[in-house]
Amino acid sequence: MGPTAxxxxxLAVELVRRxxxxxxxxxxxxxxxxxxxxxxxPGPEVLSEAPHRLVDILDPAESYSAAQFRxxxxxxxxxxxxxxxxxxxxxxxxxxxxxLEQGLSELPQADxxxxxxxxxxxxxxxxxGLHKELAEVDPVAxxxxxxxxxxxxxxxxxxxxxxGVPLSELQRRRSDDAFPYRTLRLALLPVDRERLHRRIxxxxxxxxxxxxxxxxxxxxxxxDLDLSCPSMRAVGYRQxxxxxxxxxxxxxxxRQVVVATRQLAKRQMTWLRADDGLETLNADALExxxxxxxxxxxxxxET
Numbered sequence: 040m041g042p043t044a045x046x047x048x049x050l051a052v053e054l055v056r057r058x059x060x061x062x063x064x065x066x067x068x069x070x071x072x073x074x075x076x077x078x079x080x081p082g083p084e085v086l087s088e089a090p091h092r093l094v095d096i097l098d099p100a101e102s103y104s105a106a107q108f109r110x111x112x113x114x115x116x117x118x119x120x121x122x123x124x125x126x127x128x129x130x131x132x133x134x135x136x137x138x139l140e141q142g143l144s145e146l147p148q149a150d151x152x153x154x155x156x157x158x159x160x161x162x163x164x165x166x167x168g169l170h171k172e173l174a175e176v177d178p179v180a181x182x183x184x185x186x187x188x189x190x191x192x193x194x195x196x197x198x199x200x201x202x203g204v205p206l207s208e209l210q211r212r213r214s215d216d217a218f219p220y221r222t223l224r225l226a227l228l229p230v231d232r233e234r235l236h237r238r239i240x241x242x243x244x245x246x247x248x249x250x251x252x253x254x255x256x257x258x259x260x261x262x263d264l265d266l267s268c269p270s271m272r273a274v275g276y277r278q279x280x281x282x283x284x285x286x287x288x289x290x291x292x293x294r295q296v297v298v299a300t301r302q303l304a305k306r307q308m309t310w311l312r313a314d315d316g317l318e319t320l321n322a323d324a325l326e327x328x329x330x331x332x333x334x335x336x337x338x339x340x341e342t
Contacts (some may be wrong), residue, residue: 040067041227042307043131043274043300045322048081049182050227050330051129055089057331058338061119063112064093065130065139068273071099076251077275079242087172091129092119099270100263102109102149106137112139125338126220133310140218147201149194157193159266166192177205187302190272196320213304223337225330226311227322231265239300243293255279274299 041047070079072095092115116126167186174181180195198206229235275296282292
């Protein structure tokens with residue numbers, strides 16, 4: 040696990056080179072085809088050496104849930120173990136990790152008309168105003184969800200309006216689905232925040248050089264996508280989309296992407312630091328030999 044731009048993929052590929060592991064992606068954006076540059080999707084040369092499962096499995100017009108991920112991931116993990124290898128789960132979508140390990144709550148299905156209503160209210164009142172509304176009906180969820188996280192904020196309000204029960208209460212009733220694996224849980228956590236910020240900026244500059252705007256323009260021109268699609272809410276895509284619509288000039292678009300990516304990384308690190316069951320690794324100074332020894336001991340215990 041780890042925040043965006045922390046080096047998860049590089050470490051995972053190195054571990055695959057050394058051990059009998061197979062990667063399962065835990066990333067809500069990598070599931071989509073035609074979204075390669077903005078998601079920092081591993082290139083063909085990396086995927087040929089270290090194949091990633093649950094990458095490129097959906098069209099960007101489709102939705103994907105934590106429940107679907109859990110079902111897919113457990114199926115892929117079963118296939119990997121049946122072949123005599125060990126699943127290596129890699130990604131930064133923390134909700135997916137939690138759903139996989141802890142099971143899922145019985146939550147109401149998404150309601151497109153209600154979501155559109157909430158988005159319209161956000162345009163009028165701002166997400167900050169909707170966050171205050173959430174704090175009144177579900178203070179536990181509001182304390183956990185940042186006002187600048189519209190997707191989770193929208194879902195929490197949607198669940199409450201559909202069910203009349205706070206999201207946090209439904210999550211406490213999470214089903215007791217057993218997770219049939221013993222895990223080694225490693226988290227890459229950058230210590231030098233400024234260094235992470237520079238990596239984020241440099242990575243986005245590289246994405247622009249690789250043709251990110253053209254990639255989003257292709258999706259924009261399809262005609263069946265808009266910013267209500269979960270795929271287009273991914274950091275980078277929604278800001279470039281707004282640039283194509285004329286809302287941002289190129290400079291402001293770049294600034295918005297970098298700021299949003301920093302906020303995403305901060306939320307991911309907050310989530311990871313609150314998990315006392317993790318073994319944390321300094322992403323700024325990885326000691327590969329130490330990590331490999333830890334993995335080797337885990338694999339020996341498995342056998």
